[in-house]
Amino acid sequence: xQFLFVRLLFAILLVVESFSIGCAQTPLAAFTDTxxxxxxxxxxxxxxxxxxxxxxxxxxxxxxxxxxxVAALHSHTSVSNEAMRAEVRENLPGFRTHIDDYLxxxxxxxxxxATLLGIDSRNDRTNTLLVIAKAQxxxxxxxxxxxxxxxxxxxxxxxxxxxxxxxxxxxxxxxxIVHAELRHRSQWYGIGAYTVAASVGxxxxxxxxxxxxxxxxxxxxxxxxxxxxxxxxxxxWGRKPSRNDNLYLAPxxxxxxxxxxxxSWQPR
Numbered sequence: 604x605q606f607l608f609v610r611l612l613f614a615i616l617l618v619v620e621s622f623s624i625g626c627a628q629t630p631l632a633a634f635t636d637t638x639x640x641x642x643x644x645x646x647x648x649x650x651x652x653x654x655x656x657x658x659x660x661x662x663x664x665x666x667x668x669x670x671x672x673v674a675a676l677h678s679h680t681s682v683s684n685e686a687m688r689a690e691v692r693e694n695l696p697g698f699r700t701h702i703d704d705y706l707x708x709x710x711x712x713x714x715x716x717a718t719l720l721g722i723d724s725r726n727d728r729t730n731t732l733l734v735i736a737k738a739q740x741x742x743x744x745x746x747x748x749x750x751x752x753x754x755x756x757x758x759x760x761x762x763x764x765x766x767x768x769x770x771x772x773x774x775x776x777x778x779x780i781v782h783a784e785l786r787h788r789s790q791w792y793g794i795g796a797y798t799v800a801a802s803v804g805x806x807x808x809x810x811x812x813x814x815x816x817x818x819x820x821x822x823x824x825x826x827x828x829x830x831x832x833x834x835x836x837x838x839x840w841g842r843k844p845s846r847n848d849n850l851y852l853a854p855x856x857x858x859x860x861x862x863x864x865x866x867s868w869q870p871r
Contacts, residue, residue: 661834665827672767672820676755684814688758695809703806707770710777710796711735717785717792724784730836731784738776738832745824746772759811768813771821772828774800779829800825 675684691698718724724731746769755766778800782793804818813821 657834661830662827665823665825665830668823668826669767669820670823672816672818672823675814675816675819676753676766684816687808687815688811691808691811698809698811700806700810703770703803703810706799706806707774707803708777709799710774710781713792713796713799714777714781714784717788722785722788725787726784731780734829734832734836735780737836738780738828741831742772742776742825742828745828746821749820749824755814755817757812758814761812765813766817766820767824768804768807768817768821770807771800771804771813771818772825774803775822775825776829777825779826783829783833 677684714724718728726734746767749767750764750769753766754763756763757765775797778793778796781796782790785792800822804813804822807813807818808815
């Protein structure tokens, strides 16, 4: 199993490093009311080398992962799909579990738990939910399109929709959201989320449901969807959010209509 864990660990480190580099030049104060994650802070030099530009920073790591997945398709080298499958079958024959069906959403539970514990995320909750919804739509559209365009057989021969792994894409998308929202508190939130996501990819291969190429590409599609969602978001389409959750209850009365109660909610 050495190939599997070394590669997944390498993928985690690449992703965490890309986020760390991407946010190192962007102070938290610059984003108190927007989701312009890759926006150039006021006063910074606008002229950048091509490799420092927003789109390059957002897409470099996920495109590398997708490229590695494509390169591994139908390969018969010592580090190919077939070699990985043979190693899995030799070490863990008959392995079966359904935990990966649930574990793919675990990073969102981490984000929810942090919210309940009063740990502020990088962006307000309404905009975070909008970004999640947009990222999920992008990921589902991309993964579904590629699955039914490439028509790759699963390792167990159960279906012809193996490439890329939807479970892995979902897990890495959620992990990317967690890291983006909580990295200003600690990088360990992201490291934990990406470790869970990598575990989902490993379990998909151990369950004989996906090839290594599917998992690598799935991770890339998930991360890329999250990055594009942040990069294209424009703060509730131009509306400046409130920084406080406010619930207002007030009595009402109308002549001839009787008394009542009105309620209004201003989300944070």
